Amino acid sequence: MHATNTLAEADRLMTICNSCRYCEGLCAVFPAMEMRRDFLDGDLNYLANLCHSCGACYHDCQFSPPHEFSVNVPKVLAQVRADSYAAYAWPAGLSPMFEKNGLKISLVAALSVAVFIAGFVGVHDPAALFGQHAGDFYRLMPHNTMAAIFGAAFLFAIVAMIMGIRNFWKDIGEPAATLTQGGSLWQAMKDASTLRYLDGGGVGCMNDSERPTDNRRRYHHFTFYGFMLCFASTSIATLYHYVLGRHAPYPWYDLPVVLGTLGGLGLVIGPIGLLMAKKERDPALVDESRKGMDVAFLVMLLATGFTGLALLVLRNTSAMGLLLSLHLGVVFALFVTMPYGKFVHGIYRFLALVRYAKEKRMLEMGEA
């Protein structure tokens, strides 16, 4: 028996797929399925998080709707996946945040923080808010305060996500030791960083029709690497500050600014591309009730990139104060909502890939 109707439906589909197997060359989901005969909830959650939603199996399936077997693997696994995010969330009381209003929550959080920052500074020292500071952010908020607030937000996100990881790993029944296997981790890093399984088995994913396109992978790369560059920029700036004693603002050619600019561009181009792809996506493949969660995450990333770039361009003008408030608000909201939104997809998918790498190696060793 299954915990939800969605899991029962996923079981029905995997039983059909396992007796067909035509799609086994498309991605990791089907080979992982073939290693099983029965599908418990944990198995289905694992398979769902392994699925990259490329859509190829839907268009390649002779049993997809309107066939009476009505096999729609991408959509059902998307539903299972979203349910699993909520089930693993910590603290459990915050899991309703995964429901439809993700965008509203994020925007409200971002604006509240922005208003508070602007408000405090504006009330105490309007000149600081609207003055020209030659790009010196710390005139608004001292560096230590900023580091403390965002460090705390970041730490909270990390703790919440580690708890989620524990729940996922327990649910799929994988021993903790797997996470210490260098080979599996390395394989998963390669598979995740190249989005190996978002390519429809080699030609690109099938988004709006059976005509393949590699756009989603391309824009995801912009987004992911943009995010990582921004992360690197912030980390290096922190090191500059505490280790080298070099304080911001940094000139345009210095590493934090270069990385941040490139990352910001990625976070603008990538999310816009992904939002457009989402708009064009074949409605048959979309889990409509969860679309809000996806859009919220993309909009927050876009807002992070956009406000960051705007801040860079206008940091020598009187707009800096408000823009900085806004940017910090957006980043703060992004951090605190991270464990309760689409961000977690990357974590669970990476972990599923680690397990798949292990299972695949064991199977190959068994056959050899």
Added chain:
Amino acid sequence: MVDFSKRYDVLVIGGGNAALCAAISAAREGASVLVLEAAPQFYRGGNTRHTRNMRCAHDAATDTLSGPYSEEEFFDDLLRVTGGNTNEELSRMMIHESKDMLDWIVQQGVRFQPSLGGTLSLGRTNSFFLGGGRAMLNALYLTAEDLGVTIAYEAEVIGMDIENGMFLGATVKRPDGAFFVRAGSLVAASGGFEANKEWLEESWGPSAKNFLIRGTRFNRGTVLKMLSAAGVDQIGDPTQCHAVAIDARAPEYDGGIITRLDCVVFGVVVNKHCERFYDEGEDVWPKRYAIWGRLVAGQPDQIAYIIFDASSLELFMPSCFPPIKAESIRELAGKLELDADALDKTLADFNAAVKPGTFDHTQLDDCRTQGLAIEKTHWARKIEKAPFYAYPVRPGITFTYLGVRVNKQSRMMMADGKPSANMFAAGEIMAGNVLGKGYAAGIGMTIGSVFGRIAGREAATNARN
């Protein structure tokens, strides 16, 4: 959208592998091409939708094929499965052309992968489509569209103008009315008649009502009938079809691969009177699966039950419907609505006749019965370990053999022995030229692709002259 008033160089009837290869090949020769597919877009492609591989000769192993498969070996396999009932000239030509097909079909966008899980025995001879037959079709349709081929769905041909073996035009029924379309030449690639139960009844009698159609419901043989009426020579046994035993709970059409059952060799098979009727362990399953459709068709009400126990449950590929499960044979009989005493006795007699042996399902082992009217000659083990399981099975028809005679150009031959002026055929509608009876995995796709490509090329040349 589709312009029926225009005169096309080549008209292709059908929408499967053979039709699309013909359309692409004709378009590559510069011809204007119209494809008439009777099915709506989702169900396009006839039985190709349900296929997964094609058998092509090759001199060396490739990325996806585990070893060489020579033309001679391919021909020997064909001779064996058909019992020599093949046109040697055509089949040797097809096998030769199949070598080049591996490259040609990839150039049309089709992708291959190594043999699927559970089909290792075909890894050397057969090339598996990545994503299966529908993925293959999608690639061919995209290529055809890119080449400017016009495709009409829900376009059933209900009439043809043929004068002295020369095709002039066809009447097409569409949701928005009937149209007449003219073309310089014709490629008929519209499949067999396995979905036409009235026609099947002519050979099988009323029992045909209980047959399940494994593939498309659109293969009704309308075009085949019209061509025969217009004087095209027939080939192949009109009373034969390829049938296997599939899960009786399968839908009437399009159940496809997932309704197959590979467990006959592990148990016993009884009819509705709880009687066994054939040696379940005669030979390895890949060599025997195709006789069980006919065997079940010969039983009362065309139904039978495969019965096995817990020790065999995980020895075969899973299928889509769960087996019916019970803690005792009598309870199982109740669930199957069979006579409990009779089933109990059949199983008791069987168990009593099982001789000791060493069970090995990977080869012809020494586990057999002794003393039964119908012995089980291999893999006979007592059915005694609860829970007990059963699958109900019915005949599932894959394809029919009757077709039109063609020559090496894929050109139809008239009953008077003359070649048709401008009519060509490819795929199941002419498979009987190569495959008089029997079947070898993936050969239907070889026939479709090779003759489709030839038919398209020749039809284009023909239309130009």
